[in-house]
Amino acid sequence: MIRRARYHAARLVAPWLAALQGRRRRRPPNPHSPFGPPLEATRKLKELMTAHYFEGRHAQGAVPVAWVTSGFPVEVLRPLGFFALYPENHAAICGAQRLVAGLSDAAEAEGFSRDLCSYARTDLGCALTGRTPVGRLPRPDLLCACTNICQTVLYWYRSLAERFRVPLVLVDTPYVYGEAPAHHLRYVRDQLDELMEVAGTIARRRVDPEELARVTRLAAEGSRLWGECLDQSRNRPAPWTGIDGFFHMAPIVSLRGTEACNAYYRLLRDELADRVRRGVGGLRQERHRLLWDNLPIWFWVRPLATLLAERGFNFVCTSYTSAWAEAGRRVDPADPLGSAAFAYTHVILNQDLRNRLGILRRLAQEYRVDGAVLHSDRSCKPYSIGQVDLRERLAAELGIRVLLLEADHSDPRAFAADQGENRLTAFMEGFA
Amino acid sequence: MMAAALGVDVGSTTCKAVAIDAAGRILARAVEPVDPRIEPQVERLLAEVRGPGGGALPVGATGYGRKRVPGGRAITEITCHGRGAFACTGRPGLLLDLGGQDSKAIRLGPGGQVLDFAMNDKCAAGTGRFLEVILGRLRVPLAEVAALAASAEAAVAVSSTCTVFAESEVISLVASGAPLPGIVRGLHLSLASRIASLARGPGAAAAEVFASGGVALNAAMIAALGEQLGRTVQVLPEPQLVGALGAALAVLPAPALNA
Numbered sequence: 195m196i197r198r199a200r201y202h203a204a205r206l207v208a209p210w211l212a213a214l215q216g217r218r219r220r221r222p223p224n225p226h227s228p229f230g231p232p233l234e235a236t237r238k239l240k241e242l243m244t245a246h247y248f249e250g251r252h253a254q255g256a257v258p259v260a261w262v263t264s265g266f267p268v269e270v271l272r273p274l275g276f277f278a279l280y281p282e283n284h285a286a287i288c289g290a291q292r293l294v295a296g297l298s299d300a301a302e303a304e305g306f307s308r309d310l311c312s313y314a315r316t317d318l319g320c321a322l323t324g325r326t327p328v329g330r331l332p333r334p335d336l337l338c339a340c341t342n343i344c345q346t347v348l349y350w351y352r353s354l355a356e357r358f359r360v361p362l363v364l365v366d367t368p369y370v371y372g373e374a375p376a377h378h379l380r381y382v383r384d385q386l387d388e389l390m391e392v393a394g395t396i397a398r399r400r401v402d403p404e405e406l407a408r409v410t411r412l413a414a415e416g417s418r419l420w421g422e423c424l425d426q427s428r429n430r431p432a433p434w435t436g437i438d439g440f441f442h443m444a445p446i447v448s449l450r451g452t453e454a455c456n457a458y459y460r461l462l463r464d465e466l467a468d469r470v471r472r473g474v475g476g477l478r479q480e481r482h483r484l485l486w487d488n489l490p491i492w493f494w495v496r497p498l499a500t501l502l503a504e505r506g507f508n509f510v511c512t513s514y515t516s517a518w519a520e521a522g523r524r525v526d527p528a529d530p531l532g533s534a535a536f537a538y539t540h541v542i543l544n545q546d547l548r549n550r551l552g553i554l555r556r557l558a559q560e561y562r563v564d565g566a567v568l569h570s571d572r573s574c575k576p577y578s579i580g581q582v583d584l585r586e587r588l589a590a591e592l593g594i595r596v597l598l599l600e601a602d603h604s605d606p607r608a609f610a611a612d613q614g615e616n617r618l619t620a621f622m623e624g625f626a
Numbered sequence: 627m628m629a630a631a632l633g634v635d636v637g638s639t640t641c642k643a644v645a646i647d648a649a650g651r652i653l654a655r656a657v658e659p660v661d662p663r664i665e666p667q668v669e670r671l672l673a674e675v676r677g678p679g680g681g682a683l684p685v686g687a688t689g690y691g692r693k694r695v696p697g698g699r700a701i702t703e704i705t706c707h708g709r710g711a712f713a714c715t716g717r718p719g720l721l722l723d724l725g726g727q728d729s730k731a732i733r734l735g736p737g738g739q740v741l742d743f744a745m746n747d748k749c750a751a752g753t754g755r756f757l758e759v760i761l762g763r764l765r766v767p768l769a770e771v772a773a774l775a776a777s778a779e780a781a782v783a784v785s786s787t788c789t790v791f792a793e794s795e796v797i798s799l800v801a802s803g804a805p806l807p808g809i810v811r812g813l814h815l816s817l818a819s820r821i822a823s824l825a826r827g828p829g830a831a832a833a834e835v836f837a838s839g840g841v842a843l844n845a846a847m848i849a850a851l852g853e854q855l856g857r858t859v860q861v862l863p864e865p866q867l868v869g870a871l872g873a874a875l876a877v878l879p880a881p882a883l884n885a
Binding site (some may be wrong): 582586589595612616617619620623624 | 690701702703704705739740741742743745827
């Protein structure tokens with residue numbers, strides 16, 4: 195009872211506290227920066243995400259807590275009152291703050307291999323040590339993993355289940371070659387029924403169909419709004435950078451299916467549309483437009499963005515950020531579970547190479563790019579496999595320059611900055 | 627003839643400097659093992675190649691140490707080798723830059739522009755350093771390598787391309803009585819196969835294959851590369867200087883270039 199009251203009080207004061215923190219951190223603009231004026235919405239983004247993690251600190255014991263993979267059908271959990279924590283989003287924060295080496299060491303000392311995904315190692319390291327840059331992570335009552343992003347999540351979440359001694363719900367999504375056959379979708383749909391049972395038992399209530407439809411509508415709208423934000427970069431100059439996009443995707447990952455998420459993206463979309471009208475770009479001078487494939491290099495996003503921006507290069511689209519605008523909008527309040535089975539089975543990482551090539555080709559054409567950088571991510575094998583073929587096909591079919599860049603999404607120990615910079619610079623010199 | 631531009635290539639193994647005239651011809655050159663104190667060495671070599679008198683000249687800088695060249699415009703070695711090679715040949719093709727710490731396959735377009743490139747990552751296998759270490763271990767001076775490899779009746783297979791593992795593999799081959807010329811030839815083939823696989827992407831369609839970089843001076847390596855690629859590998863004139871030449875060409879004032 196007390197915990198619940200404290201949690202609700204935390205929810206009330208969180209935005210106010212976050213806003214206070216945001217104000218303290220404002221920096222004066224740099225007149226020599228190659229970037230355009232900063233986005234006003236960024237302050238709101240920080241407030242929103244700070245408030246989210248602040249709520250999380252007080253969620254334990256007050257509301258049911260689920261730890262959830264990024265591609266999990268969260269629409270089923272929200273109507274049951276779950277606080278959903280996204281270890282991948284949290285690991286990205288650790289990555290951007292360069293905390294991964296220490297956390298990974300803790301996981302490696304426990305026997306987890308350094309060849310595992312750095313998100314998994316970071317999260318396991320957090321679970322083992324309790325260390326986190328967000329204050330405190332709430333202990334899970336339920337673990338929810340969906341195999342649509344990789345198979346690693348299965349073993350990662352099993353380890354968490356062993357450690358926390360809580361149930362694990364696995365939603366298994368068969369890999370899609372072409373289109374998913376009906377029996378695959380039925381198989382996924384059946385698992386969502388089971389999910390409702392298990393999650394309902396933990397939350398001690400049943401899913402209200404109206405509430406499920408409402409959350410599903412919010413999730414679909416959120417994905418659509420996020421897509422509208424990304425679409426603004428079809429204009430020249432793009433009103434923001436692809437690197438901005440990596441940070442601004444946090445709500446569609448972690449707060450999908452909430453009104454707060456959608457309100458934020460309306461604000462962001464309006465600001466971007468206004469910048470387009472006024473001809474304000476993410477860069478002061480946009481000379482070349484690029485596509486980015488795979489996760490960002492979280493610990494190197496700033497140096498990367500600056501290296502490119504100084505020469506007038508901008509990532510105007512990324513397969514990663516657009517993934518959240520694609521599948522997500524296919525959920526339908528008229529058939530929440532059936533549409534979720536379809537949407538979550540068809541995320542980019544669960545699709546064959548032909549489909550992935552199609553997605554990259556379409557992005558390259560719609561955003562009119564001159565080149566592409568395919569990040570071969572040491573940690574994300576499912577995303578990186580096939581990139582050598584993708585590189586050749588994109589270059590041959592679209593006549594654009596394509597670079598394969600070897601790095602890692604969050605472990606700096608698997609990345610050589612000088613060599614990465616050398617390749618990118620040579621790649622950019624080739625455009626002259 | 628007056629120097630019109632200077633180029634310097636601060637590589638992983640050697641430091642190269644050239645002075646070129648307005649037509650892009652090399653007037654003077656200097657090559658030295660690279661010094662950890664880059665700035666004084668570069669200043670000395672540049673003073674040496676430009677000679678006495680004259681005003682300030684533009685300096686193009688490339689190689690790993692390019693950002694440490696005072697007053698130089700930094701350009702990556704991929705662009706510079708491409709530029710230098712095209713100045714030598716005037717033809718498109720596949721350029722293999724065989725350096726001390728990395729090897730690169732660069733595809734050059736009809737106008738000499740870099741269309742595509744690939745290079746070894748995170749590992750010095752398949753580079754000049756590999757040969758230096760292993761040949762040092764076998765006590766074979768570089769001057770004798772080509773003749774020794776050519777004299778081999780058959781190549782002894784060396785399967786490791788990792789410098790560290792290859793060293794121990796070679797030691798055990800010597801201990802088991804394998805002939806030295808065969809081992810040397812096998813080493814070059816092993817290295818060439820690695821570079822050939824690098825070249826497969828960018829170079830598949832190229833009509834001609836050129837080689838630059840210090841390792842291109844090793845005739846045994848060029849022969850092994852030709853064997854692995856199944857095509858003739860043409861060594862560019864003064865291959866070690868191609869990067870520095872390209873750097874100098876990149877900063878050569880445009881009107882002079884047109885004259």
